[in-house]
Amino acid sequence: MSITLSRRQALGAMAAVAAVGTLGAPAFAREKVKVGALRFTSHAPSFVAFERGYFAEAGLDVEFEFFQAAQPMAVAIAAGDVDFGVTAITGGLISLAEKGAVKVVGGALQEEAGIDGQMILASNAAHDAGLTSPAALKGKTFGISTAGSSFHYMASKIAAAEGFPGEIGFRPLQKVSAIIGALKSGQIDAWAIVPHIAKALTAAGAVQTIGRVADYLPDYQVTTIFTSADNAAEERSKTQAFLAAFSKGAADFNAALIDRSTGDAAAEEMVKLIHGYVYTDRPYEKAAPSIRNGAMRITPEAALKMSSITDQLDWFKAESLVRGDIAVDQLVDASYVASI
Incomplete structure (x- = not known):
């Protein structure tokens, strides 16, 4: 049975994790965690959470493993070689979920009217x-x-x-x-x-x-946070800690580059942080415009746009790209974050 948390409940759970880290008694003794990533601006919340200590505050000792494409990352997570990743919902991901190998546990990149997107x-x-x-x-x-x-x-x-x-x-x-x-x-x-x-x-x-x-798709959940089905079911504290830290990184990213609510200096600092991971083969002056141009909103608090997830799953089934009998709760563990 899946349980959908209200926005208030999700915020409370995340605040509790963050508070424990702040008090110096993290939920874990810096548990080692591998995070799959692509060197894209859309993966910036993980980089921000690492560089600003949010993962450490949540008791996670994060190591990044970088991939050239999303599908190999999904396979690595299904195999248990990587703990968490961010990717679009694809036929391959849905098939892994149908086999009981992976679960979507949160939302990441999104389309939003009025914000430059795809x-x-x-x-x-x-x-x-x-x-x-x-x-x-x-x-x-x-x-x-x-x-x-x-x-x-x-x-x-x-x-x-x-x-x-x-x-x-x-x-x-x-x-x-x-x-x-x-x-x-x-x-x-x-x-x-x-x-x-x-x-x-x-x-x-x-x-x-x-x-x-x-x-055409104003509420499109472009990418999602996913993990192995074993992590989702058996490692709830670790998964909650990851989502809380990722969400803090996303909030900083959105404030600096999407809402521009923290000022020019904060935006510049954010771009410089991201440049440590993205377009590293370019000098900063040439990389910065591309990083800024790549900024799309990351769904706050890792919430899931379930109407978009359902629409995507229905399309894949209608096109016979996945099994027609797979249910959304086989793909998504909705117990971790709010559904919006």
Whole structure:
């Protein structure tokens, strides 16, 4: 049986964990925890929580393991080699959950109206031929990494909203770099991607922006926090501690780069902190604009947008990309955070 906490209850549980750490008696004697991450701005809450001592306050001795893609991270967590990670809901993740290997326990990156989020792009050639808005995507080719990816989901929802479901041609290209190359060269017509990539491509004149994903999926829970099913069931204190520390990192990130409520100096400090993990091969002056452009809101207090999770699961089932009988509580352990 899953239990959904109210917002008040979730806040109280997180405050209790934080208070214990502040009093110098953490719930754990600095338990070692491996956190899977990608070197993306969207993973910044984990970096902030580490650098500002929030994990340590919660009794966690965190070590990062970096991945090149989300799917290998999911496999590592299912195997118990990594404890926690952040990724989009994909067919692969749902299949691991259906096998009883992983559980989603919190929310991370989200789309929000009024905040720069994922952008819908057209190749210059397609744009010149009339692809100037998502309404013109009918019959066009759209780049995705693989079938069952978040790219696949977004494009399908856009097509359905515009009245031509199933009438986009999907081109699985495996890697983001391959999709970028195909779009720039006109081998595909369109794509949707996070702002730090989209803005850079548009600014360079390599592609054209024709819309925003938030206009079609305004409450999209883009990424989620997940762990092994064993951790979720048997290591509640550790999982609660991780979520509490991650949430503090997310609050700092949102305040500095999304709400801009802490001032310019705090924003600069945040960008410098993130640069220790993201675009490390670039000098700060060149990396900073991309980090700022990649800032999207992280769901406060790791709350889960359950309507979005359910919509995604229903789409995967309707497309026969996962088993049709999998229930949402097989994918999500809703007992850890508030549902919104």
